[in-house]
Amino acid sequence: MILSSNQQKKIKAKLTTExxxxxxxxxxxxxxxxxxxxxxxxxxxxxxxVVRATSTEIRQLKRLGLLE
Structure with a gap:
C-alpha cells in the first residue's frame, strides 16, 4: 500500500497484526x-x-473506518 500525507510525500505502508x-x-x-x-x-x-492499495487492503481499511 502507498500512502500520502499532508507533506505530499508518498510513503510505503502495510496493514499488519504483527x-x-x-x-x-x-x-x-x-x-x-x-x-x-x-x-x-x-x-x-x-x-x-491512500494512493494505491490492493482490494484486500481497501476492505480492511474500510472495516477500520479509515475509508468510506
Whole structure:
C-alpha cells in the first residue's frame, strides 16, 4: 500500500497484526520506513490518504473506518 500525507510525500505502508499496538486481531497501518504504527488520530492529524492499495487492503481499511 502507498500512502500520502499532508507533506505530499508518498510513503510505503502495510496493514499488519504483527505490531505491538495491534490488538484483538485488528490490523494497524505500519509505515515501512520507520516501523511506526498509525492510529486513527495520527491518520487524521497527518492528513494521510491512500494512493494505491490492493482490494484486500481497501476492505480492511474500510472495516477500520479509515475509508468510506
Amino acid at each position: 505490531h505491538p499496538i495491534s490488538s484483538y486481531g485488528q490490523p494497524v497501518i505500519v509505515l515501512e520506513t520507520t516501523n511506526e504504527a498509525l492510529d486513527a488520530f495520527s491518520w487524521m492529524a497527518g492528513g494521510y490518504r
